[in-house]
Amino acid sequence: MIKKLILTFCCTVSLHAWAQITIKNPILQGFYPDPSIERVGDDYYLINSTFAYFPGLPIFHSKDLKNWKLVGHAIERPGQFDFKGHRTSEGLFAPAISYHEGRFYVVCTNVRWGNFVVTAENPAGPWSDPVKLPEVSGIDPSVCFIDGKAYIVYNSEAPDNKPLYDGHRTIRIVDFDYKNLKVTSEPKILVNGGVDLSRKPVWIEGPHLFKRENYYYLSAAEGGTSVNHSQVIFRSDKPTGPFRPWDKNPIMTQRDLDPDRPKPVTSTGHADLFIGPDNNWYAVYLAVRPYEGNHYNTGRETFISPVTWTADGWPVIIPKGEEVKYSYTFKWKEQPLKDTYPLNGNFSYKADFKHPDNSFIFLRDYDPGMFSTGKKGLKINLKPAAIHEKEASAFVGRRLMHMYAGFKTSFDFTPASENEDAGIVLYQSDWNTYYAAKTLKNGRQVIELRKSKRNGSYDILASENLQGGKPLNLWIDFAADKLTFSYSEGKEKTRVLAAGVDARHLSTETAGGFVGVTIGMYGSSNGQPSHNSVTFKTFEYQGNDH
Known part of the structure; x- marks a missing residue:
């Protein structure tokens, strides 16, 4: 990086701590798509896609989900990857960040090189050289630590590589030896096509696997990353399935709302669910703010919303028919970070x-x-x-x-x-x-x-x-x-x-x-x-x- 670039702040940040906090959407404005988040104690770390820009895969830190600081990049040295010859929207797709036993793991897709993992003891770096994961074909890998084991879930080709229609994909899982950074099992299909294969769902992707109480949940995006984007949920008694979809899917979408509504937020999806400072559940996800039709110049941005759970144990990010809110008020203290620059608001x-x-x-x-x-x-x-x-x-x-x-x-x-x-x-x-x-x-x-x-x-x-x-x-x-x-x-x-x-x-x-x-x-x-x-x-x- 340039060693001597400076910023001079032209905004003021309140240093007062309050019993409640108002968080405005997007929490990361501008081109910050495909968010993945990890909680480590009282700290939160969030990562985004960067495609052919360098440095790649920015990592942000927050204590209150409102104030964020860029602390490093998982792809921080030119020697880790060479993006020459790449179109702007090639390169690095949809990273996922995880933490286990003192080490951070980032898995990601380089669309010309394949899927890989990098690790670090500190999210600010240094990060390791990429280790290729040739057994993980497709895109959007995510490392999940559950019940003392590690798995990678990811988007992959249709069964036997014979798609029934354009956009027919699967979600698969493999065992992952996180100490030696190796896949140790054959892939298993968890989801074929999407929620309902008979309706020809497209582009099931961005999977995350997590456990709550006695169930294992698989959350994934469906419908493509534009206006038909949505988030869907599956559940199982075992981390390797079989998984069944919720009969009231999707758990978030804006595609059914009036396109002429004022100040719309559209294309919601690629969500990652997590536990917030108040021990309730939340989700970060990508969305866009168009100014006319589907025209927007700020790219896909990172938003946040609370997650509610149904009585029978299913998560809902945005109830059907409701719009994404531009702000939410939560009951915990604001904790501004030092020596940072603004990433949201005016x-x-x-x-x-x-x-x-x-x-x-x-x-x-x-x-x-x-x-x-x-x-x-x-x-x-x-x-x-x-x-x-x-x-x-x-x-x-x-x-x-x-x-x-x-x-x-x-x-x-x-x-x-x-x-x-x-x-x-x-x-x-x-x-x-x-x-x-x-x-x-x-x-x-x-x-x-x-x-x-x-x-x-x-x-x-x-x-x-x-x-x-x-x-x-x-x-x-x-x-x-x-x-x-x-x-x-x-x-x-x-x-x-x-x-x-x-x-x-x-x-x-x-x-x-x-x-x-x-x-x-x-x-x-x-x-x-x-x-x-x-x-x-x-x-x-x-x-x-x-």
């Missing part, structure tokens, strides 16, 4: 690159020779790789965390040729970006707003001549489906570069894939060698959705 954030900040992420890899920090700010050396190429480009970014947000930066850059450019890229996928770039055209410095196209080219939406020789200030305003780009040179008057720009170009609905928008400081020499660089002085962000 907040402002400013980095001036003088002290450590582990919130910045990179595309596919981290090249320490590409970056340096000092009194002037963050210096990024231009790389030949362009943003649409499946390489490690000169990109340092942070997640877009609000539907309504403002961003500002100031940077120094003097392009030496027309193939050099630098500025801010709003990145959703290899082909879905907006790029406010400073470059040369006909020997004169200009600022351009570029909209990417599928073939690696782009449309220029706006272009203005610059005087040069002064820092370029850039503002981006996010307002649901519209974007405004503004700029100024030095202390001169701010000018609008482009207004009413279609933000749906950055939505998952348009781009496909599984990620959300990141705001990246970026520079490229576009296939040509270069010794040039760009220096960013600030990275300022303010979000206001609630």
